[in-house]
Structures are given as structure tokens and as C-alpha cells.
Amino acid sequence: MTIVPLPRLIIEPIVRSALLEDLGLAGDITSAAVIPEDHRSTVALTARQAGVVAGLDAAALAFLLVDPAIVIERHLQDGAAVRPGDVIATVQGPSRGIITGERTALNFLSHLSGIATVTAGIVDAVRGTKAAIACTRKTTPGLRALEKYAVRAGGGANHRFALCDAILIKDNHIAIAGGVAEAIRRARKSTGHMVKIEVEVDTLEQLGEAMATGVDAVLLDNMTPDQLRQAVGIVAGRAMTEASGGITPSTAVAVATSGVDLISIGWITHSAPILDIGLDFVDELPKRSAVESRRAALAT
Incomplete structure (x- = not known):
């Protein structure tokens, strides 16, 4: 089934509001203190239980608004059925940004997937x-x-x-x-x-x-x-x-x-319960080179 996506113009203010709520007045002080600025990671958004996926655009935008250098690769699309262990998407990039955006992204993805899951159950019935x-x-x-x-x-x-x-x-x-x-x-x-x-x-x-x-x-x-x-x-x-x-x-x-x-x-x-979705570290990537860092700085 093809799901017509919502325009970014509708999604972005909602995601921005959620991020601002989480960042408060000083940002993610834990990640800033603990994670080196040049550290990079690859993580997987993984289903912990069976259900139907929804909210990938909002989840992806949560990461991108924190750090545009983050790259999201979708392995499934909204409306897809998942089983425990299925990787929904892979997220790669600066570790600070990934960890900062993690909770907001998962909140959207888990909540909206929960709604899609209970809806699909009634539709099937x-x-x-x-x-x-x-x-x-x-x-x-x-x-x-x-x-x-x-x-x-x-x-x-x-x-x-x-x-x-x-x-x-x-x-x-x-x-x-x-x-x-x-x-x-x-x-x-x-x-x-x-x-x-x-x-x-x-x-x-x-x-x-x-x-x-x-x-x-x-x-x-x-x-x-x-x-x-x-x-x-x-x-x-x-x-x-x-x-x-x-x-x-x-x-x-x-x-x-x-x-x-x-x-x-x-x-x-x-009242739909969330669909349990987790963020799992896949591996750690080499630190960004000086040339890459310079290019990233110029791009922003």
C-alpha cells in the first residue's frame, strides 16, 4: 500500500517543538560533556515487537534538525509490517547528534507505529x-x-x-x-x-x-x-x-x-500503546578526517 507522505511544512514545526522541549535552555549537556565532537557512529532503529511502521519522516527529521550531517537510510517504509529484530532504518553520522535526537525520534516513531499497528489489527478483523x-x-x-x-x-x-x-x-x-x-x-x-x-x-x-x-x-x-x-x-x-x-x-x-x-x-x-522500537549501535566509524571536517564546516 502506498502512503502519501505529509509535507515537510506540516511535520517540521511539530518536530522542532519536540526537540526544543527536550533541549531546554542549554542543549544536551550530557552528550556535549561525554562524547568527543569528532566521534561518529552507525545505529539501527530496530523493532522489538511485531507491528506496522509509521512516522519515519518525523523520526528522520528529528535527527537532521539536530545535525544535518546525519544520514538516514530507510530499509522499510511507513505502512510496512515488522517482526521483532527487523531493522527499520540505519542512522549514521556524528555521535553527539544521534544521541541528542534519539529520544525525540523514537518517541515519534514508536507512538505513530503504535497507532498504525492497532489500526491495522482492527482493519484486518x-x-x-x-x-x-x-x-x-x-x-x-x-x-x-x-x-x-x-x-x-x-x-x-x-x-x-x-x-x-x-x-x-x-x-x-x-x-x-x-x-x-x-x-x-x-x-x-x-x-x-x-x-x-x-x-x-x-x-x-x-x-x-x-x-x-x-x-x-x-x-x-x-x-x-x-x-x-x-x-x-x-x-x-x-x-x-x-x-x-x-x-x-x-x-x-x-x-x-x-x-x-x-x-x-x-x-x-x-490510547494506542507504543510499538517498542529501539536504537542499537551497529559499529563505530573512523573519526572524520581534517579535510572532511573542513568541508562540513564550509557546508554549514
């Missing part, structure tokens, strides 16, 4: 049904673009990226508006023709009201598989059907076989 697996806006503040990218790397789909993407009328909107039909009417009145409208419903009665008024999608919240099957029959292809609310790996198949188009799951971003 519902394979053979028409249901797509989607994330929600329940993301880590500041990391939404990366986390939603990781969902795509795991074979999932993205729901709204932000409040401005589409209209999603939820229970509180309905309560304030005075009902499903009135909330939809207000939304339709103020919305351009390119903006889709989805409404969240808790009961089949609310669903009937939504379909009578007309919407592009319905979010079927916390319904049983039997209720979902009835809901799919009521909609009858007139809108996209989305199941949401407390869906787990053990219940996803029953939800998917109800015939819904989409299953949205918040925990694949907000």
Missing part, C-alpha cells in the same frame, strides 16, 4: 465486510496531523480533521436546537453546497427524523449490532452510515457485519 475503520478528533493536542497519518499507514481512514471540515450535529447541538429536524434545518440554511452534514442519533426514532429531513451521513451512536442492522435498513443507501461508541477489537466484527459503511474509533489514536 473486519476484512471481508464493507466497513472502513476511521479515527476521530480524539487526538493528542498538536499531533493530530501525524496521528491521523498513522491511521492511514495502518490501513484506516480519517474522519474530520477539524471542526471546519464538515458539519457534525451531535447530541448537545440537538438539545440546544430543540430537535433533530430543527438542527438539520439550521445547518442546511447556513452551509455551502460543498459542506457535508452528518447527524448523530441515539435511537431509531431520531434516525427516522434525520432521514425524513435529509442528511449526507448518520452517526449511529452506541447502538447494538441488531439496532445497527435495522438502522442500515432504514437508511437504505440514502446516506452514509457510521457506527461509533465503545467499539473494541472483540465487538468490531459484529458491528461491521451489520452493514454499516464506517466504524469510527477514538481509542486508536488516544
Whole structure:
């Protein structure tokens, strides 16, 4: 599967912020004190457990922003499956920069690979049904673009990226508006023709009201598989059907076989465990020659 990468313009501010948080006001004083300036190393980013890779661009950028002389060779790409012991990438260059960037790079790579891994597990569980697996806006503040990218790397789909993407009328909107039909009417009145409208419903009665008024999608919240099957029959292809609310790996198949188009799951971003990835030293390279040092200085 080909994963369309995020533009560097989106990734770089996030990675810079993470590095600045880690470097503080004085930089990596331990590496500066302990590691000789001209020392060079080769290290491998190695999977400790099985999963799916995501976040290589962010990890690579963490090293490069610390020291542009670092070279990253990727052996796998985002979306690839890994087993324990698989080398994901090799990093070579000045040892100080590698050690300084190590934690930030691994934080991104392990966290995003964890999201891709749990997403891939759910996607695989519902394979053979028409249901797509989607994330929600329940993301880590500041990391939404990366986390939603990781969902795509795991074979999932993205729901709204932000409040401005589409209209999603939820229970509180309905309560304030005075009902499903009135909330939809207000939304339709103020919305351009390119903006889709989805409404969240808790009961089949609310669903009937939504379909009578007309919407592009319905979010079927916390319904049983039997209720979902009835809901799919009521909609009858007139809108996209989305199941949401407390869906787990053990219940996803029953939800998917109800015939819904989409299953949205918040925990694949907000509660996914990391994929354990380590940094292993491969060997030590000869010290940079005086000529190489001079060239590097001129290049910067």
C-alpha cells in the first residue's frame, strides 16, 4: 500500500517543538560533556515487537534538525509490517547528534507505529465486510496531523480533521436546537453546497427524523449490532452510515457485519500503546578526517 507522505511544512514545526522541549535552555549537556565532537557512529532503529511502521519522516527529521550531517537510510517504509529484530532504518553520522535526537525520534516513531499497528489489527478483523475503520478528533493536542497519518499507514481512514471540515450535529447541538429536524434545518440554511452534514442519533426514532429531513451521513451512536442492522435498513443507501461508541477489537466484527459503511474509533489514536522500537549501535566509524571536517564546516 502506498502512503502519501505529509509535507515537510506540516511535520517540521511539530518536530522542532519536540526537540526544543527536550533541549531546554542549554542543549544536551550530557552528550556535549561525554562524547568527543569528532566521534561518529552507525545505529539501527530496530523493532522489538511485531507491528506496522509509521512516522519515519518525523523520526528522520528529528535527527537532521539536530545535525544535518546525519544520514538516514530507510530499509522499510511507513505502512510496512515488522517482526521483532527487523531493522527499520540505519542512522549514521556524528555521535553527539544521534544521541541528542534519539529520544525525540523514537518517541515519534514508536507512538505513530503504535497507532498504525492497532489500526491495522482492527482493519484486518473486519476484512471481508464493507466497513472502513476511521479515527476521530480524539487526538493528542498538536499531533493530530501525524496521528491521523498513522491511521492511514495502518490501513484506516480519517474522519474530520477539524471542526471546519464538515458539519457534525451531535447530541448537545440537538438539545440546544430543540430537535433533530430543527438542527438539520439550521445547518442546511447556513452551509455551502460543498459542506457535508452528518447527524448523530441515539435511537431509531431520531434516525427516522434525520432521514425524513435529509442528511449526507448518520452517526449511529452506541447502538447494538441488531439496532445497527435495522438502522442500515432504514437508511437504505440514502446516506452514509457510521457506527461509533465503545467499539473494541472483540465487538468490531459484529458491528461491521451489520452493514454499516464506517466504524469510527477514538481509542486508536488516544490510547494506542507504543510499538517498542529501539536504537542499537551497529559499529563505530573512523573519526572524520581534517579535510572532511573542513568541508562540513564550509557546508554549514
